[in-house]
Amino acid sequence: xxxxxxxxxxxxxxxxxxxxxxxxxxxxxxxxxxxxxxxxxxxxxxxxxxxxxxxxxxxxxxxxxxxxxxxxxxxxxxxxxxxxxxxxxxxxxxxxxxxxxxxxxxxxxxxxxxxxxxxxxxxxxxxxxxxxxxxxxxxxxxxxxxxxxxxxxxxxxxxxxxxxxxxxxxxxxxxxxxxxxxxxxxxxxxxxxxxxxxxxxxxxxxxxxxxxxxxxxxxxxxxxxxxxxxxxxxxxxxxxxxxxxxxxxxxxxxxxxxxxxxxxxxxxxxxxxxxxxxxxxxxxxxxxxxxxxx
Numbered sequence: 001x002x003x004x005x006x007x008x009x010x011x012x013x014x015x016x017x018x019x020x021x022x023x024x025x026x027x028x029x030x031x032x033x034x035x036x037x038x039x040x041x042x043x044x045x046x047x048x049x050x051x052x053x054x055x056x057x058x059x060x061x062x063x064x065x066x067x068x069x070x071x072x073x074x075x076x077x078x079x080x081x082x083x084x085x086x087x088x089x090x091x092x093x094x095x096x097x098x099x100x101x102x103x104x105x106x107x108x109x110x111x112x113x114x115x116x117x118x119x120x121x122x123x124x125x126x127x128x129x130x131x132x133x134x135x136x137x138x139x140x141x142x143x144x145x146x147x148x149x150x151x152x153x154x155x156x157x158x159x160x161x162x163x164x165x166x167x168x169x170x171x172x173x174x175x176x177x178x179x180x181x182x183x184x185x186x187x188x189x190x191x192x193x194x195x196x197x198x199x200x201x202x203x204x205x206x207x208x209x210x211x212x213x214x215x216x217x218x219x220x221x222x223x224x225x226x227x228x229x230x231x232x233x234x235x236x237x238x239x240x241x242x243x244x245x246x247x248x249x250x251x252x253x254x255x256x257x258x259x260x261x262x263x264x265x266x267x268x269x270x271x272x273x274x275x276x277x278x279x280x281x282x283x284x285x286x287x288x289x290x291x292x293x294x
Contacts, residue, residue, distance in 0.1 A: 016254025075188020077160030089150025135274025
């Protein structure tokens with residue numbers, strides 16, 4: 001179980017870096033083109049490491065349909081609304097909203113009876129959320145319409161990722177992590193490509209980057225993309241969706257830390273306190289795996 005927590009936490013930390021790099025590269029492109037480029041590269045990387053298995057795999061038609069549908073959530077809805085939202089809101093707020101995914105995951109999983117709620121799970125999620133809000137839940141400007149618009153768009157992306165988190169586990173156990181990711185990417189990236197043609201400008205300057213822009217794309221596609229996805233998939237093969245999602249508390253904390261290093265965001269005492277609360281939530285969740293019933 002500790003291995004699953006490790007992979008989930010690694011994925012969350014890598015994901016936290018993407019909020020900063022996304023905001024830094026957006027002035028050179030548009031959200032829809034960035035979504036297609038980033039996740040298209042991620043899909044190619046994942047396929048390169050699993051081509052033999054993917055080409056030989058035989059999926060039940062019903063399973064393939066399900067993977068295609070949930071793939072839209074992770075590789076279309078999530079990247080598009082996340083990038084679009086980050087063009088209005090900050091990296092820290094985006095990371096904070098993304099960290100609410102444990103709540104969405106818990107509700108969706110319980111509604112579909114995929115996992116049972118316990119007092120320990122609910123408590124660990126609440127503690128993790130409290131830690132996130134303690135760390136970066138300040139300096140909110142309710143009269144800033146751009147921030148609120150960005151927050152709403154980011155939340156749409158979070159819901160897409162939560163749906164994938166809940167329903168992808170059974171397919172990954174059956175077919176493996178990478179094949180599910182590759183087939184999901186095919187449906188999602190195809191959708192973002194069509195969107196980029198209609199509402200973006202991939203053929204009119206949005207794919208023209210300077211040196212830093214290409215470095216940011218690399219960071220978004222490789223460590224913040226393929227490795228992040230692989231780690232998340234491995235986690236879902238070992239632990240439950242809610243327990244994996246609890247580790248997402250590391251996501252906004254990483255975003256704030258990298259933001260401080262690259263764009264001068266302030267690290268406060270509240271940041272340290274929030275981080276400790278999130279770590280405590282992960283420990284509490286892991287302890288609940290050892291057969292304790294509440």
